[in-house]
Amino acid sequence: MKTAVVTGGGRGIGEAIVKRLDAEGVQIAIFDLQSANHLSSQLKNPSKTISVDVKSEESVSSAIKEVVNEWGRLDILVNNAGITKDGLAIRMKDDDWQAVLDINLTGAFYCSREALKVMMKQREGVIINISSVIGMRGNMGQANYAASKGGLIALTKTLAKEMAERNIRVNAIAPGFIETEMTKRLGQPVKDEILKRIPLKRFGTIDEVAELVSFLTKAEYITGQVIVIDGGLFI
Numbered sequence: 598m599k600t601a602v603v604t605g606g607g608r609g610i611g612e613a614i615v616k617r618l619d620a621e622g623v624q625i626a627i628f629d630l631q632s633a634n635h636l637s638s639q640l641k642n643p644s645k646t647i648s649v650d651v652k653s654e655e656s657v658s659s660a661i662k663e664v665v666n667e668w669g670r671l672d673i674l675v676n677n678a679g680i681t682k683d684g685l686a687i688r689m690k691d692d693d694w695q696a697v698l699d700i701n702l703t704g705a706f707y708c709s710r711e712a713l714k715v716m717m718k719q720r721e722g723v724i725i726n727i728s729s730v731i732g733m734r735g736n737m738g739q740a741n742y743a744a745s746k747g748g749l750i751a752l753t754k755t756l757a758k759e760m761a762e763r764n765i766r767v768n769a770i771a772p773g774f775i776e777t778e779m780t781k782r783l784g785q786p787v788k789d790e791i792l793k794r795i796p797l798k799r800f801g802t803i804d805e806v807a808e809l810v811s812f813l814t815k816a817e818y819i820t821g822q823v824i825v826i827d828g829g830l831f832i
């Protein structure tokens with residue numbers, strides 16, 4: 598049985614990824630702060646929920662060890678945990694800059710570094726990083742988020758180059774606007790403005806992102822890529 602770690606798997610996009618991989622027969626360890634406990638009973642395969650703060654190297658390393666000690670391997674890592682703390686760059690507080698970089702970028706680095714130790718021994722593995730179109734285009738009021746998601750794309754490409762000879766593939770997904778708690782916070786007037794700019798005239802769904810994750814777990818000749826899923830927003 599394949600095993601996966603999904604960070605931020607307790608709600609939103611992460612929850613849909615967990616359910617999709619579970620339906621495909623993957624056993625999953627969900628890493629997040631607090632929201633995942635309700636999920637285990639809904640999954641078909643053995644699963645674990647571990648309280649992990651991805652910005653803590655110690656927390657990540659002990660959680661990955663727990664997974665590998667119990668299940669013996671790690672086939673798939675999805676770095677999905679992420680936060681926003683928006684504000685114009687000129688007024689952005691150091692703490693808001695750092696918090697977003699720590700979770701969205703450093704957290705993904707810690708999880709990848711720990712997972713790669715296992716995957717390198719297996720000579721097999723897949724990492725999927727949930728970035729954002731904002732990491733490719735920038736966005737007003739999101740300097741911290743854009744830098745973290747752009748950094749995640751650079752990390753993806755570098756790890757893909759470093760790990761290809763070990764048969765480990767590393768790709769990123771760059772969603773546009775997806776219906777989740779994160780986008781609910783935008784408020785209707787902002788949402789209406791965004792919808793005008795999306796050629797497909799709707800936000801994406803969490804299941805559509807999960808489907809892409811599932812595809813990338815099987816796409817054996819794709820590595821180092823950023824797959825955009827944004828309804829045509831940034832054509």
Ligand code: NAP
Nearest residue numbers: 605609610629630631632650651678679729772775777779
């Ligand atoms: P969400 O509903 O806000 O969920 C975020 C998840 O990350 C939660 O499970 C949360 O855990 C977890 N998390 C936050 N900080 C963490 C930490 N320090 N350690 C471990 N887990 C942590 O977000 P979402 O909208 O599903 O977004 C998921 C990913 O997709 C993010 O990386 C986001 O940047 C990216 N994305 C989203 C959109 C969109 O439109 N929604 C677009 C582009 C990219 P708790 O519940 O325990 O706090």
